[in-house]
Amino acid sequence: MNVTLPIDSILKMLLPLSNDNKKWLADKLYEDIKAGNKIAMMSQRLDSLTELRQGWDGNNALPIDQRTYSNMQAVLLCCHDEDVEQWLLFPDIDGSLYLDLKSDKADAGIILSSNAFSFFTDDHAEKDIPFSTDVFMKVLRSINKLVA
DSSP, rough: OOOOOOOOHHHHHHHHOOOOHHHHHHHHHHHHHHHTTHHHHHHHHHHHHTTOTTTTTTTSSSOOOHHHHHHHHHHHHHHHHHHHTTTTEOTTTTTEEEEEEOSSSSSEEEEEESSSEEETTTTEEEEEEEEEEEHHHHHHHHHHHHHH
16 A cells, blocks of 8 residues: 655655755745746646647648657757757648747757757758757757847
8 A cells, every 4th residue: 555645744754954954945846846847837737739630720730740759858858947948849841840049149949850950040040950969959959148
């Protein structure tokens, strides 16, 4: 038989905490929860986009490609919240995903497909870069530095 105890009961059994330590632990747990919010939100958004069916735009838009979905999941597993903090995720009519960033310093976009990605900033663009998580993350973080 499994017994589930609330976290405070477990902590009381494992650690005799002073009030200062209790506050530190509570703050740390809150920070950890808060830190994952943007990635969690983008992951939920990604999952909801997979529910789109052919014609979701009222014309002939394709559903999100499964490999594109997997590529984006791989990216999110490598991200920290600050990596995706300013980015918004949208479906594209060809089954790809579009990440959009608008800031006071620059506008940028990344189009992710099943085997490649393209990106643009205000003064630079590259097309059809073979997808790898490492290269994608380097581009994403480079763009983020432009707008920091």
